[in-house]
Amino acid sequence: MTSVDSADSAAESAGPAGSAAEAGTVTVTAPGTPAPPPAPERAPAAKPPAAKSLDLRAADALVGFLDRLTGRTRGLHQAALLRIGFGTVFLVGLLREFFNRREIWGDQSPWTPDMARRLLDGIDGVSILLVRDDRWWFELMYALAVVVTGLFVAGWHTRATSVLFCVMVVSFNSRSLLMTDGGDTVLLLMSFYLAFTACGRVWSLDARRARRTGRTRSPGPGQETGVFVGLCAVVAAGLLLPWWVSLLGAAVVLGGMWRLPLGLEQLRTGVVTATHHCAMAVVAAQVCIVYGAAGLYKVQGSRWQDGTAMHYALNIEYFRPWPWLSGLADGGPELGTLIAYITVFTQVGFAFLVFAKRAKYAAIALLMGMHLAIAVLLGLPAFSASMALGDAVFLPTAFLLAVRARMPRRRPRTLDA
Numbered sequence: 001m002t003s004v005d006s007a008d009s010a011a012e013s014a015g016p017a018g019s020a021a022e023a024g025t026v027t028v029t030a031p032g033t034p035a036p037p038p039a040p041e042r043a044p045a046a047k048p049p050a051a052k053s054l055d056l057r058a059a060d061a062l063v064g065f066l067d068r069l070t071g072r073t074r075g076l077h078q079a080a081l082l083r084i085g086f087g088t089v090f091l092v093g094l095l096r097e098f099f100n101r102r103e104i105w106g107d108q109s110p111w112t113p114d115m116a117r118r119l120l121d122g123i124d125g126v127s128i129l130l131v132r133d134d135r136w137w138f139e140l141m142y143a144l145a146v147v148v149t150g151l152f153v154a155g156w157h158t159r160a161t162s163v164l165f166c167v168m169v170v171s172f173n174s175r176s177l178l179m180t181d182g183g184d185t186v187l188l189l190m191s192f193y194l195a196f197t198a199c200g201r202v203w204s205l206d207a208r209r210a211r212r213t214g215r216t217r218s219p220g221p222g223q224e225t226g227v228f229v230g231l232c233a234v235v236a237a238g239l240l241l242p243w244w245v246s247l248l249g250a251a252v253v254l255g256g257m258w259r260l261p262l263g264l265e266q267l268r269t270g271v272v273t274a275t276h277h278c279a280m281a282v283v284a285a286q287v288c289i290v291y292g293a294a295g296l297y298k299v300q301g302s303r304w305q306d307g308t309a310m311h312y313a314l315n316i317e318y319f320r321p322w323p324w325l326s327g328l329a330d331g332g333p334e335l336g337t338l339i340a341y342i343t344v345f346t347q348v349g350f351a352f353l354v355f356a357k358r359a360k361y362a363a364i365a366l367l368m369g370m371h372l373a374i375a376v377l378l379g380l381p382a383f384s385a386s387m388a389l390g391d392a393v394f395l396p397t398a399f400l401l402a403v404r405a406r407m408p409r410r411r412p413r414t415l416d417a
Contacts, residue, residue: 073273075280076201077400078393080155082283083162083199085389086190087153089183089382090169094146105129105175106138116175127174128167145172155204162199166191183383186390189286196279198272203404280393287390288351291367295347304344307337314377321379329377343370354394364391 094101102108113133120127129141145168152158152165169191173184200206303309311333313319314326330336346353346366353363368388375384 073198073201073276075277075393075397076198077203077397078395079194079197079199079276079280080201080203081392081400082190082197082389083155083158083194084153084203085392086187086194086386087149087165089187089385089389090165090191091146091149091153093382094142094149094172101142102135102138104179105142105172107133107135109176111176111178116177119177120174125174125177126170128171129175141168141171144168155200155206158200158204158206162195162197166195181380181383183380183386186290186383186386190283190386190390193279193283193286196275197283198276283390283393284354287393288354290387290390291347291350295344295350298340298344299348304340307333307340309340310336316378319378319380322377326377329373342366346370360394364394367391 097104103110107113113130116127117130119125120130129138131137148161148164148168152161169188173180173188298304298309301309303312311330314330320326346363350363350367353359368391371384371388371391375381
């Protein structure tokens with residue numbers, strides 16, 4: 001037997017021990033002891049994820065943006081506050097001027113209907129009050145404006161009543177355009193923006209009906225009242241807009257009487273949510289533009305630069321409902337200069353302060369105090385209320401819910417046994 005054959009025979013007789021010896025590991029076990037289990041194999045090391053290319057990152061960012069835009073509806077409580085606030089401002093104005101309505105908007109106004117038409121023709125304005133010159137038409141439109149505004153504040157079929165509310169605000173604002181002020185302009189703009197928001201999802205009769213019936217889609221079977229109100233809105237808009245707009249709107253409203261297929265319903269929901277978010281963004285941008293423009297105009301005036309603007313504003317005879325209070329607020333040049341500079345810096349920097357979490361609330365508090373002072377000292381409550389409501393769009397939902405929780409609520413009626 002050669003040496004090679006003897007080596008092979010020894011390896012075969014050694015068995016596992018020989019294999020371990022070949023692998024460089026020697027295992028010694030006592031007689032009668034079971035052999036240890038084999039060592040587990042090591043898992044291969046995980047490779048680091050490859051970095052995404054620029055086009056993939058851009059696509060992910062776009063998908064995330066569209067998901068936030070069309071996903072969960074945000075800002076519902078802020079939109080509801082705007083609906084209740086601006087609707088109440090317009091309703092209070094109509095009721096307050098009820099006995100002077102003909103002198104302001106009707107046939108006894110010094111600004112005659114013919115003069116109003118000539119002015120509106122030059123600026124492409126419209127007013128439903130100028131469709132006819134009869135008194136019955138004016139009284140009917142005035143009563144309709146009060147009813148529509150009340151339903152809009154209450155949130156009854158808000159999608160339709162918001163359009164009617166916008167038509168009424170535009171019509172009354174355009175009828176006596178030279179008698180309006182900045183508050184009326186803000187109310188006019190916000191009434192148009194609110195027609196594109198979901199301002200009736202909370203704090204409304206629509207929300208109460210949805211909780212009671214479990215129906216959240218509107219309009220649909222069993223909600224023909226909403227379709228009727230929508231038709232009224234289309235007819236009202238058709239008096240001001242071309243006939244084909246009214247015809248198209250009627251087709252859309254009547255089409256809402258039937259349920260949409262699931263795919264179209266999902267598409268409609270996404271479009272409605274995106275429209276709401278865009279409208280709320282426009283509202284916020286509008287408020288920033290108003291404050292920025294007002295602050296920049298103040299900077300250009302010498303009275304605001306030397307700090308005497310507050311003194312002159314408090315001594316205008318036409319804007320002194322309580323002269324003694326205005327004199328008391330005119331606390332001297334030092335206080336007037338301080339208030340003037342704080343006002344200018346806050347208004348100019350408001351568009352930047354809204355992105356700071358805590359500084360934003362300080363700026364809103366200062367502006368709220370300024371609006372309250374304007375309402376009391378200068379006798380401009382409607383203007384101050386309109387501007388203060390615009391600031392409310394930047395308030396957090398938690399704060400609005402906390403304020404709502406502290407408000408007194410009507411106790412539910414119970415039935416006696």
